[in-house]
Amino acid sequence: xxxxxxxxxxxxxxxxxxxxxxxxxxxxxxxxxxxxxxxxxxxxxxxxxxxxxxxxxxxxxxxxxxxxxxxxxxxxxxxxxxxxxxxxxxxxxxxxxxxxxxxxxxxxxxxxxxxxxxxxxxxxxxxxxxxxxxxxxxxxxxxxxxxxxxxxxxxxxxxxxxxxxxxxxxxxxxxxxxx
Numbered sequence: 001x002x003x004x005x006x007x008x009x010x011x012x013x014x015x016x017x018x019x020x021x022x023x024x025x026x027x028x029x030x031x032x033x034x035x036x037x038x039x040x041x042x043x044x045x046x047x048x049x050x051x052x053x054x055x056x057x058x059x060x061x062x063x064x065x066x067x068x069x070x071x072x073x074x075x076x077x078x079x080x081x082x083x084x085x086x087x088x089x090x091x092x093x094x095x096x097x098x099x100x101x102x103x104x105x106x107x108x109x110x111x112x113x114x115x116x117x118x119x120x121x122x123x124x125x126x127x128x129x130x131x132x133x134x135x136x137x138x139x140x141x142x143x144x145x146x147x148x149x150x151x152x153x154x155x156x157x158x159x160x161x162x163x164x165x166x167x168x169x170x171x172x173x174x175x176x177x178x179x
Contacts, residue, residue: 004039004053006102014103015150018051018058021083024126033081033124036061045102047140049147052103058084060144074136082129085121085145089114099153109163111156113139
């Protein structure tokens, strides 16, 4: 078990397509998930993708448990390990909201995301996961899965007047941090 460094925007490994996991319930996969969970907990994150720690696999974790101190107003998201995910929008409605990222520290931007999605994939044991979600939950899973296809949230920003340094955009609010 280890806490890993999180790659920062500019590192070419963040722009690669992650590879599918082919074997489930292996010691290596369990170790990766434990390391990701420890790394995410260390920074109070809402999610983390394997490529963010330099592992080129389609594995994301996310969830806020009951209350995350960085997202006190967000609805709780079940702690989830999602492997080889697919996301399907449920309708055309998009919602814009502020996002940050552990790989883009100190910055925030308004990003459009589908309001409602269905996501499918597998857990670490190879059991199917399928959920229909909306709101913050839908935003978090879309953000994390973007990492698996080499996208960082600034690539989705449409209006750069709503993108900048957290301390400039939200002066005096020290609780606003990166995702």
